[in-house]
Amino acid sequence: MKRTLPRTALRRVSGLVLGAALIVSLTGCGAAQGATELDPDAQVRLEMWTGQTDQAQKVLEELVAEYEADHPNVTIEVSAGASSTEDLLQKLSAGFAGNKYPDISYAFGSWAGQLESSGRTLDITDQVAEADVKWDEFSASARATAQPTGTKTIGFPAIVDNLSLIYNKTVFDGAGVDYPTSDWSWEDFRSAAKQLTDASTETYGYAYSVSGSEETTWQFWPHFWQNGGTILSDDSTKSEIASTAGVDALTNLRDMAIDDKSIYLDQTDTKFAQLFASDRIGMITSGPWQLVDFKTAGTDYGVVQLPGTDGDHQTVSGADIWALFDHKDKNREYWAFEFTKWLTDAAQDERWNVKVGNLPLRSSEVDSDAFKEQVVTYPGLDVMAENMVNAEQPRPTIPGYVGLSEAIGSAISNVLQGQGDPKSALEKAATIADKALND
Incomplete structure (x- = not known):
């Protein structure tokens, strides 16, 4: 269960070392008001905490650079966020108190309920219902982890696994x-x-x-x-x-x-x-x-x-998520969603999760050439991917x-x-x- 910043061979179901008291409800005392109307062409700067180091971090940085090149008005400041993945929760809590927190952060699935109760997360339920998101390609347990109370969707699945x-x-x-x-x-x-x-x-x-x-x-x-x-x-x-x-x-x-x-x-x-x-x-x-x-x-x-x-x-399943946070700015909200949607699309996920040896996030990736190559290297990954259909319910995410x-x-x-x-x-x-x- 012990985990520093992730490498493929380390488990993703930890993150229970910090109590619920670290995140308190801050609804109504959020960041200063930004753009009140969406302008997709406006210059936008986002901050992303990845919770990764080594190969996974390098791949993510490459993907961010590619996205910025295709969207010149968007700048994404990407970093691990903390010295260990477990420390991200405490850093987020401190950031909420000081109004200094990212637009996107990796988060253990077990934190999802605490993050939602902070009042700082975005609710992207309407957006993920759009056909082009293909929300149903994520496993049932991964979707449920991103919807901790069943009323809001606070992010996208980031990593999936199962026993x-x-x-x-x-x-x-x-x-x-x-x-x-x-x-x-x-x-x-x-x-x-x-x-x-x-x-x-x-x-x-x-x-x-x-x-x-x-x-x-x-x-x-x-x-x-x-x-x-x-x-x-x-x-x-x-x-x-x-x-x-x-x-x-x-x-x-x-x-x-x-x-x-x-x-x-x-x-x-x-x-x-x-x-x-x-x-x-x-x-x-x-x-x-x-x-x-x-x-x-x-x-x-x-x-x-x-x-x-x-x-x-x-x-x-020990699904983790990319949590999205509200800065009272329509432009930042729009691009945080658009980037994370792009990052978790099958084409990009094959170049990150699959490349570093994780299971594919989406069911559509199981037959991809990229995943088939990994199965040759690590026999049994295909069986584990197929086993995601048996991950019918998530562990509770309440504090x-x-x-x-x-x-x-x-x-x-x-x-x-x-x-x-x-x-x-x-x-x-x-x-x-x-x-x-x-x-």
């Missing part, structure tokens, strides 16, 4: 176990994990984080959703994590960890991938950021969608999710390490989560 099942062919071959298939159930998964586990060689069938971080929590959501679980009540004031769906999902994991002893319990969030790469773990549930490391290590791996429950193969995630992450960690039973642990977590949701 898929990655399996180590060397470990499977050594144990004489058939490779996973796309129609596997969790019963099939458990059976294989048990057969792959060998205490004499310290080889495990599966691995799971018990750090209590968001890594612990987001790995749990597919199990929970496939059992019919709903994370929040309709009014988002109470958690539903202690429901039958939650108890059943955690019980299944507990039985694998305690009874079968087939799960490597990772306290670090990082060691399990290293052990997988060195042929000590048979299966992990992870995403595209891992494939670079496995390619480098020479690991013989395969990828399929997650096992399912009664044919339901839902996964979880209270931070506390909810910490509570359920702690509960899962304790149960998998033999401390408490699933029902009691989740009921205790729900009590803590409900307080966080209502603070």
